[in-house]
Amino acid sequence: QIEDRSARGQLQASAALATLGYVATIYVLPTFTPFLARSGLTGKDLCKKGTASAEKEIPEGTGVIAGTMFLICVVILQLFYGRDSSDKMVDYLSALLSICFMTFLGFTDDVLDLPWRYKLLLPTVATLPLLCAYDGSTSIVVPRPLDHLLVAVGAGGGGDSVLTLVGRAVSSVFSITVPGKLGGVVLLDLGMAYMVYMGLLAVFCTNAVNIYAGINGLEAGQSFVVACAILAHNMHELRRGRDTGNHTFSAMLLLPFIGTTLGLLRYNWYPARAFVGDTYCYFAGMTFAVVGIHGHFSKTLILMFLPQVTNFLLSVPQLFKVLPCPRHRLPRMDTEKGLLVPSTMPYKSEFPVWQFLRSGPDGEVINLTLINLVLHVVGPLRERSLCTLLLALQAASCGFGFVIRYYFAGLVYGST
Amino acid sequence: QIEDRSARGQLQASAALATLGYVATIYVLPTFTPFLARSGLTGKDLCKKGTASAEKEIPEGTGVIAGTMFLICVVILQLFYGRDSSDKMVDYLSALLSICFMTFLGFTDDVLDLPWRYKLLLPTVATLPLLCAYDGSTSIVVPRPLDHLLVAVGAGGGGDSVLTLVGRAVSSVFSITVPGKLGGVVLLDLGMAYMVYMGLLAVFCTNAVNIYAGINGLEAGQSFVVACAILAHNMHELRRGRDTGNHTFSAMLLLPFIGTTLGLLRYNWYPARAFVGDTYCYFAGMTFAVVGIHGHFSKTLILMFLPQVTNFLLSVPQLFKVLPCPRHRLPRMDTEKGLLVPSTMPYKSEFPVWQFLRSGPDGEVINLTLINLVLHVVGPLRERSLCTLLLALQAASCGFGFVIRYYFAGLVYGST
Ligand SMILES: [Mg+2]
Ligand SMILES: [Mg+2]
Numbered sequence: 001q002i003e004d005r006s007a008r009g010q011l012q013a014s015a016a017l018a019t020l021g022y023v024a025t026i027y028v029l030p031t032f033t034p035f036l037a038r039s040g041l042t043g044k045d046l047c048k049k050g051t052a053s054a055e056k057e058i059p060e061g062t063g064v065i066a067g068t069m070f071l072i073c074v075v076i077l078q079l080f081y082g083r084d085s086s087d088k089m090v091d092y093l094s095a096l097l098s099i100c101f102m103t104f105l106g107f108t109d110d111v112l113d114l115p116w117r118y119k120l121l122l123p124t125v126a127t128l129p130l131l132c133a134y135d136g137s138t139s140i141v142v143p144r145p146l147d148h149l150l151v152a153v154g155a156g157g158g159g160d161s162v163l164t165l166v167g168r169a170v171s172s173v174f175s176i177t178v179p180g181k182l183g184g185v186v187l188l189d190l191g192m193a194y195m196v197y198m199g200l201l202a203v204f205c206t207n208a209v210n211i212y213a214g215i216n217g218l219e220a221g222q223s224f225v226v227a228c229a230i231l232a233h234n235m236h237e238l239r240r241g242r243d244t245g246n247h248t249f250s251a252m253l254l255l256p257f258i259g260t261t262l263g264l265l266r267y268n269w270y271p272a273r274a275f276v277g278d279t280y281c282y283f284a285g286m287t288f289a290v291v292g293i294h295g296h297f298s299k300t301l302i303l304m305f306l307p308q309v310t311n312f313l314l315s316v317p318q319l320f321k322v323l324p325c326p327r328h329r330l331p332r333m334d335t336e337k338g339l340l341v342p343s344t345m346p347y348k349s350e351f352p353v354w355q356f357l358r359s360g361p362d363g364e365v366i367n368l369t370l371i372n373l374v375l376h377v378v379g380p381l382r383e384r385s386l387c388t389l390l391l392a393l394q395a396a397s398c399g400f401g402f403v404i405r406y407y408f409a410g411l412v413y414g415s416t
Numbered sequence: 417q418i419e420d421r422s423a424r425g426q427l428q429a430s431a432a433l434a435t436l437g438y439v440a441t442i443y444v445l446p447t448f449t450p451f452l453a454r455s456g457l458t459g460k461d462l463c464k465k466g467t468a469s470a471e472k473e474i475p476e477g478t479g480v481i482a483g484t485m486f487l488i489c490v491v492i493l494q495l496f497y498g499r500d501s502s503d504k505m506v507d508y509l510s511a512l513l514s515i516c517f518m519t520f521l522g523f524t525d526d527v528l529d530l531p532w533r534y535k536l537l538l539p540t541v542a543t544l545p546l547l548c549a550y551d552g553s554t555s556i557v558v559p560r561p562l563d564h565l566l567v568a569v570g571a572g573g574g575g576d577s578v579l580t581l582v583g584r585a586v587s588s589v590f591s592i593t594v595p596g597k598l599g600g601v602v603l604l605d606l607g608m609a610y611m612v613y614m615g616l617l618a619v620f621c622t623n624a625v626n627i628y629a630g631i632n633g634l635e636a637g638q639s640f641v642v643a644c645a646i647l648a649h650n651m652h653e654l655r656r657g658r659d660t661g662n663h664t665f666s667a668m669l670l671l672p673f674i675g676t677t678l679g680l681l682r683y684n685w686y687p688a689r690a691f692v693g694d695t696y697c698y699f700a701g702m703t704f705a706v707v708g709i710h711g712h713f714s715k716t717l718i719l720m721f722l723p724q725v726t727n728f729l730l731s732v733p734q735l736f737k738v739l740p741c742p743r744h745r746l747p748r749m750d751t752e753k754g755l756l757v758p759s760t761m762p763y764k765s766e767f768p769v770w771q772f773l774r775s776g777p778d779g780e781v782i783n784l785t786l787i788n789l790v791l792h793v794v795g796p797l798r799e800r801s802l803c804t805l806l807l808a809l810q811a812a813s814c815g816f817g818f819v820i821r822y823y824f825a826g827l828v829y830g831s832t
């Protein structure tokens with residue numbers, strides 16, 4: 001279905017290496033987990049508290065193995081990529097360098113357990129290779145409802161566009177490309193600010209995965225669903241023959257990512273025999289940021305993260321200590337029924353909106369995470385069912401993201 | 417003194433970033449060592465056994481900080497490199513990717529304490545980016561004394577060169593370029609075998625640094641001396657205007673390496689407040705391998721490692737358990753005098769060559785390392801003096817390497 005023959009060959013090579021990555025992760029992971037465990041990189045499964053397996057030490061940070069397998073796959077994959085063009089190789093290698101650097105720093109975080117402020121610093125450092133090698137456009141299309149703020153049809157008639165007062169103010173900082181007589185889009189060249197935007201995107205993606213976590217299979221599972229959704233987007237665009245280079249690039253990186261993630265998921269799925277650690281969250285987030293930036297679909301990318309954004313917004317009052325924040329906000333195990341129920345915080349205000357969020361006989365308020373909210377709405381669930389439900393929610397919201405991307409893009413950007 | 421103006425600018429940028437790297441390492445290292453110590457990445461200083469500081473836990477694996485600072489410097493440095501040519505950027509980025517991957521895997525080794533067999537596997541994996549991106553020549557010049565084995569002057573007269581019997585056998589595997597009538601060098605195109613050669617070079621360099629270690633300041637110190645020697649070679653060639661691109665590339669990477677190494681050395685020098693760990697040895701070794709491969713002076717590179725090669729050859733009988741091998745072969749602390757003396761192994765044979773290596777009243781044989789041998793010849797030394805002496809030896813042998821390189825190259829390769 002994809003017209004471009006070289007793109008098809010590259011995707012086939014990528015699919016083959018993805019299979020290899022899956023098999024390699026499955027075989028290599030159990031070889032290295034004893035070393036992780038021996039070095040004290042283990043954790044207890046907090047959602048099993050009160051059950052027989054509560055005290056079991058489970059290897060932590062196994063994302064380092066999936067990340068290494070991924071890197072080996074994509075390094076070999078470069079033999080099939082960009083042989084015709086050094087420019088493509090520069091993009092590819094700088095992408096790999098950022099992912100490798102991020103996985104490395106993620107592993108140091110797992111080992112050293114760095115304080116929270118470094119969680120924002122590390123992705124910024126790891127995006128440097130991407131930013132320094134970036135030589136693409138730094139312009140963004142101004143969405144339709146906003147372009148009238150910057151540009152108006154000139155008073156002289158003839159359909160000439162002129163800058164408005166706001167437009168002139170903005171143009172003193174950023175360069176604005178005004179559409180010609182036949183209409184068209186308004187381009188805003190962000191210049192260096194675009195670099196800041198890319199850095200922020202990396203911080204967003206890595207933390208998006210990292211904060212929506214805590215039950216078996218969720219980190220790797222959500223990354224799997226998001227990667228599949230982006231891959232579907234790439235394939236759709238490739239079939240339409242649009243931006244072939246960028247979407248091939250993205251799909252080539254995502255296939256081995258999906259392969260190694262599936263391999264990891266086999267051990268991380270309920271009941272987890274391995275925890276993925278911050279290493280995996282950073283690795284996955286940076287992979288998403290890299291394909292979004294080099295594939296030039298960063299806005300579509302953000303649309304795939306609706307549950308993560310919701311979870312973050314829900315968490316804000318607790319993260320910034322406006323509301324009391326216990327050390328762990330994971331769901332609580334109801335040992336009698338063997339089901340997970342929302343965990344709660346001691347908050348006794350009579351503020352009416354909390355009535356909906358009250359849980360249990362004490363009338364405490366649930367911890368404000370999407371996981372607890374889902375449990376509160378749906379009722380107590382087994383851990384495996386909860387994870388499946390959350391992944392279904394992720395898939396549905398990715399579908400919803402596509403509707404916005406394809407249906408509303410026409411309204412907002414004047415093109416699909 | 418360097419004619420090429422763009423090379424001069426690049427070297428100035430590199431020197432500026434090297435200074436930054438030095439300052440950054442000095443400031444950042446003490447910030448992160450408490451995290452290393454808290455995570456159990458500490459070691460006791462075995463050469464202080466029996467003294468007051470013997471039980472002190474010293475942070476281990478601080479090479480991870482020097483390596484990260486180096487990576488940040490060279491990533492920023494790419495802004496000053498290869499803007500005119502994507503081919504250069506591909507070389508640069510694949511070099512960085514290999515160094516980053518190696519530092520990452522080195523840190524996993526420090527944390528997980530992997531078995532010995534992985535010490536050969538990890539550098540091989542980390543060279544993959546370099547090998548996959550390599551598109552330079554895969555030919556080597558056959559040294560003069562050997563080329564007559566492959567090529568002879570033809571019987572037909574007129575000075576034509578023809579292949580000998582051996583030459584024909586070799587040419588069935590590798591392609592041989594025979595010199596024309598005016599003479600010249602014999603080129604042997606190793607093809608894929610050249611890739612194996614590059615992989616082996618990376619394994620050699622990483623382990624060269626790693627096995628010649630154990631006293632305060634030696635790992636970082638020897639790397640500093642070797643890096644300075646290679647830099648001197650690069651500068652010499654740059655002044656002569658030869659191979660400007662390759663030598664600029666090497667010097668640009670070595671300057672920040674020297675800067676961050678010096679920063680690390682401040683803490684690793686006697687009395688060590690930080691151990692560099694396998695991370696640093698892998699990181700340094702891969703940096704040497706990368707500049708040797710991309711700078712096309714891998715033979716000169718090996719000449720800079722004479723003490724390491726000697727140390728390895730000395731160690732062979734013990735490493736392969738022909739002779740008894742105790743767990744640690746570090747020098748022993750003579751607590752009465754506060755001096756280091758050679759450590760010994762229980763070996764009672766009457767084999768005459770061991771007479772020279774007998775030490776102490778028991779007549780035991782010293783452990784076969786260069787460090788012990790130097791102590792045995794020179795006599796007991798303080799740790800700091802021993803390290804200084806070994807570094808002076810390294811500098812002298814690098815000088816000797818240059819004599820071979822420049823004096824004998826004319827004899828062996830027909831050119832200097
Ligand atoms: Mg986490
Ligand atoms: Mg070591």
